[in-house]
Amino acid sequence: MKIVNPANEEVIRDLQEDSPDSVNQKFKLLQTAQANWQKVPLTKRIETLRAFSDLLEKNSESLASILTSEVGKPLQQSRNEINGARARIKWLTDNAAKYLSDEVMTQEGNLTERISYEPLGVVCNISAWNYPYLVGVNVFVPALLAGNAVMYKPSEYSTLTGIEMEKLLKQSGVPINVFHVAIGAKAVGELLLDLPFNGYFFTGSYKTGKYIYEKVAHKMVPCQLELGGKDPLYVADDIADVKAVAAGTADGAFYNNGQSCCAVERIYVHEKVYDEYVSEFVKEVKSWKIGQPTEVGVYIGPLSRKEQVSFLESQIKDAIEKGGNVMTGGKRMAGTGYYFEPTVITKANHQMSVMCEESFGPIIGIMKVKDDDEATQLMKDTEYGLTASVYSSSQSRAENILCQINSGTGYWNCCDRVSAALPWSGRNHSGFGATLSHVGLRAFTKTKAYHLKK
Numbered sequence: 001m002k003i004v005n006p007a008n009e010e011v012i013r014d015l016q017e018d019s020p021d022s023v024n025q026k027f028k029l030l031q032t033a034q035a036n037w038q039k040v041p042l043t044k045r046i047e048t049l050r051a052f053s054d055l056l057e058k059n060s061e062s063l064a065s066i067l068t069s070e071v072g073k074p075l076q077q078s079r080n081e082i083n084g085a086r087a088r089i090k091w092l093t094d095n096a097a098k099y100l101s102d103e104v105m106t107q108e109g110n111l112t113e114r115i116s117y118e119p120l121g122v123v124c125n126i127s128a129w130n131y132p133y134l135v136g137v138n139v140f141v142p143a144l145l146a147g148n149a150v151m152y153k154p155s156e157y158s159t160l161t162g163i164e165m166e167k168l169l170k171q172s173g174v175p176i177n178v179f180h181v182a183i184g185a186k187a188v189g190e191l192l193l194d195l196p197f198n199g200y201f202f203t204g205s206y207k208t209g210k211y212i213y214e215k216v217a218h219k220m221v222p223c224q225l226e227l228g229g230k231d232p233l234y235v236a237d238d239i240a241d242v243k244a245v246a247a248g249t250a251d252g253a254f255y256n257n258g259q260s261c262c263a264v265e266r267i268y269v270h271e272k273v274y275d276e277y278v279s280e281f282v283k284e285v286k287s288w289k290i291g292q293p294t295e296v297g298v299y300i301g302p303l304s305r306k307e308q309v310s311f312l313e314s315q316i317k318d319a320i321e322k323g324g325n326v327m328t329g330g331k332r333m334a335g336t337g338y339y340f341e342p343t344v345i346t347k348a349n350h351q352m353s354v355m356c357e358e359s360f361g362p363i364i365g366i367m368k369v370k371d372d373d374e375a376t377q378l379m380k381d382t383e384y385g386l387t388a389s390v391y392s393s394s395q396s397r398a399e400n401i402l403c404q405i406n407s408g409t410g411y412w413n414c415c416d417r418v419s420a421a422l423p424w425s426g427r428n429h430s431g432f433g434a435t436l437s438h439v440g441l442r443a444f445t446k447t448k449a450y451h452l453k454k
Contacts, residue, residue: 001184003160006072006302006338007293015159017184023191026180027151030122033177034149038119042100045145046093051172052141053089056082056133059168065294067161071129072302072338074293077256085133089141091420092441096145099438100445110454117445119147120222121198126189126212127162128203129155129304130259130360135226136165138424138435139201140179144169146444148199149178153192155204156185157304197221199444203261204228205358206384206429224433224443227426228358229386230265232379233415234401235277236372236392237270245391246280252389252415253364254285254342257303262387262409262416266348266355267366268375274368278346281366282327285342290333303338303361312340312361315354319345319365322352329362350381358384376401385427389415408434 003012018026037045056063064078073081099117106113125139132154140150154162166181182188193200193215199222202212209225216223233252239245253264269277293301303309309332316330329343340362348355348365355365369375379388379401389411390398402410408425411417418424418436425434434440 001156001159003070005069006304006306007069009336009338012069013160015183018182018188018191020191023182023188023195026182027122027195027197029177030149030151030180033175034119034122034147037144037149037175037178038147040147042097042145042147045147046096048173049089049141049145050093052169052174053086053093055168055172056086056089059164063161063164066164067132067158068293068301070160071132071158071304072293073256073304074298074301081131081133085137088134088137088420088436092137092141092145092436095438096142096441099441100146112450112452114450114452116448116450117146117442118448119143120444120446122149122151123199123201123444124151124153124192124195124197126153126192126200126202126204127155127158128261129157130256130261132158132161133165134418135203136162138226138440139203140169142435142441143201143444144174144179145441148444151180151182151192151197153182153184153189159183199223201433201435201443202226206431209431222433222443224435225426225431226261226424226433226435227384227386227429227431228360229261229384229426229430230356230358230382231262231384231387231389231407231415232382232405233264233267233389234369234372234375234379234391235267235269235273236375236390236394236397237272238393238397239273239391240393242273242276243280246277247284249389249391249415250281250284254288254300254362255416257300257340258342258362258364259304259360260416262418263360264364264389264415265359267364268369268378269366270375271368271370278327278344278366282344285344286328288342290339290341300342300362301339303340306338308361309338309340312343312359312363315352315357315359315363316343316345319348319352319354322349323347324349324352324354324365350378356382372397372401376404379405383429386430387411387415 329341333339342362423434
């Protein structure tokens with residue numbers, strides 16, 4: 001398997017993919033080691049994962065460099081991702097004892113009723129390339145804290161980063177056979193689906209998530225799916241600072257080249273502020289530096305995957321044919337690397353792919369609306385349900401809209417953010433189940449009820 005740098009299309013490294021025999025061997029080792037890891041006191045498991053976080057900090061520059069080289073993310077954004085992962089680990093380790101320890105529910109006379117949170121066993125984590133540290137720690141950190149063993153399959157586009165995470169986990173004290181990396185692309189993923197794991201946790205596209213869910217359903221084990229989105233954002237007419245809102249929402253749409261599950265994917269703007277908002281939005285987008293992701297100040301680097309370039313071109317062509325107006329960008333950039341101009345399309349409508357199908361790239365459609373009701377109906381017009389955002393001076397006005405939208409997360413005057421204290425979940429084609437928060441810690445456990453009489 002060739003690891004290609006998306007900024008210059010050079011091969012960074014050749015890796016040997018796992019074979020059926022090596023995957024089976026890793027799985028058996030995980031099965032053997034899991035019981036002993038479960039017996040390790042929770043306090044010790046917490047200490048181990050805190051040591052992992054310390055190693056991320058100690059090695060952050062080299063880790064950021066590797067991440068940037070294989071996914072094309074600007075170097076500062078790679079540093080930000082590692083820092084963000086450490087913040088999530090801190091919340092998870094600080095709260096693990098509270099939410100993973102046994103709970104006494106009733107104690108009356110000679111009767112005690114208690115809940116015990118036991119690990120699932122050996123879990124399979126098929127992860128994503130766009131935020132390998134953030135998406136990874138959402139799953140394998142709480143899984144390990146709960147006493148599970150983990151088979152971690154990084155995306156073929158971020159495998160070097162996955163290998164580095166495995167090294168640091170084992171340096172931190174995670175036993176050698178409690179965490180293994182499966183190296184490979186689709187064929188290796190298929191091998192994992194055939195093994196008797198005690199739980200599956202996938203982050204990626206709806207199409208692949210649906211396939212995984214159907215493939216493992218007969219096993220009757222937990223299967224959580226964090227899938228894509230077509231996340232809407234509404235700008236109401238009562239915003240106080242149009243320029244600031246335009247800048248913040250542009251960042252929400254284009255950070256990490258728009259390659260975020262919760263990136264803003266479609267924007268609706270009240271007609272009273274539409275012209276000013278669009279003007280400021282386009283100015284912000286045009287101000288960004290595009291270039292080699294290792295250069296200081298670069299905000300837009302290459303796309304991570306070559307095939308995404310032609311998909312974005314098809315969305316733009318479709319939008320133009322249906323009356324869209326390209327305000328800036330609109331095409332791939334000349335030269336080597338998978339570069340695409342950040343693109344803003346106005347006069348958008350719901351007949352356009354750019355307003356209905358997940359773009360996962362530096363492109364946004366903006367649509368004028370006459371009032372909150374029209375905005376709400378358009379925001380609801382989707383098969384996805386990951387996040388939704390409203391910008392308004394009125395919290396009640398914003399929450400009135402957000403409560404009508406079937407999404408896992410609602411934002412008022414912010415967007416494209418995740419907090420470890422809150423559950424991260426999707427609805428409809430954005431998946432189901434949750435990571436992060438106390439819900440995400442307990443997602444990797446099975447409950448046992450104890451009825452104890454003296």
